[in-house]
Amino acid sequence: MRPRPASWSLDPGDPSPRFIAPIAIDSSNSSGFITGGQYVYTSTKGWGMRSASEWTKAFDLGAGHSATAVAMRDGVGYVSWCGPCNNTGFARGLATNAGGSWHQVSLPGTFPNRYLAGVGIDPGSGQHAYVAVNGFSRRFTEGPGAGVGHIYETKDGGATWTDITANMPDIPANSVKQLANGAVVVGSDLATFYRAPGATTWQVLGTGLPTTTVMDIESGPDGNIYAATHGRGIWSVTPPA
Incomplete structure (x- = not known):
């Protein structure tokens, strides 16, 4: 008889995960994992994880907030979130541990108030990162005032941001x-x-x-x-x- 494939539950029991919760491998260390719901979870056990207890609860994104995208490079992570995620009081944000401990990033007023769908990190520096913004410029579920641009870049761990959308279509x-x-x-x-x-x-x-x-x-x-x-x-x- 063939042995049955083994499986393990790694569900940390988060109170507010997205329907498809984001998860990523540390791009410089295949033993590093990052995921999130209301909380950001990290692990150094990688593919050897066998139980939810091997996640470390690294940061609380806030009650009612849910992670929308995660990325990690050499232990430095960026996590975007929304909450509420629908058109009633929509809010979004970003957290990182670039520069030290985990914290909420103070996004500038010009940063689009739209769904943050992707985050990426420079392979050479955790201070250098990008955010991919969903929706359409100035038109989103919240109507006018949702902001302009689709790709934003930081070179200082989230302290300042630049719109690098340039000639990319408004999609x-x-x-x-x-x-x-x-x-x-x-x-x-x-x-x-x-x-x-x-x-x-x-x-x-x-x-x-x-x-x-x-x-x-x-x-x-x-x-x-x-x-x-x-x-x-x-x-x-x-x-x-």
Whole structure:
């Protein structure tokens, strides 16, 4: 008889998780995990985790808040949240431990008041990070005043932010990653966009990809970029030389 596959429950019993709770592996250490609901949870046990007790409750995002995206690099994490997440009193925010302990980031008044769908970290510095903003500029469930832009960048751990959307179309952004060479890749509701190292404008990445929502972008060990779409599968793209 074949042995039955083993399974373990790693559910920490969070009071306010999203329907699909975000989870990520530390991009510099495959034993580091990060996830979140109302609370941010981290673990150094990686794939060896066998029980929920092996999560560390790292930070409370606040009652009624739910993590929408997580990222970690060398122990430095960024977690975006919403709560309430619907059009009645919508609120959003961001937490990080860049620079030391976990804390809420004071987002500037010009930062869009829209769903924060993705976070990404510079492979070389935890102080340098990006946020992908969903929705449409000035038009969201809260109406006028929802803010402009889809990709925001910080180089000082969240103290200041710059809108780097530039020539990208006004469409929801879902995922953002910086590659090792400094290029930045964004998955959106329309296409995958690429910003070359040192550039300030974006170009459509690849050819032949379906015009559909790209939910997640990842950089593979083979140097290719992998785009996970809504209903059209996962696509592998070789980045520009």
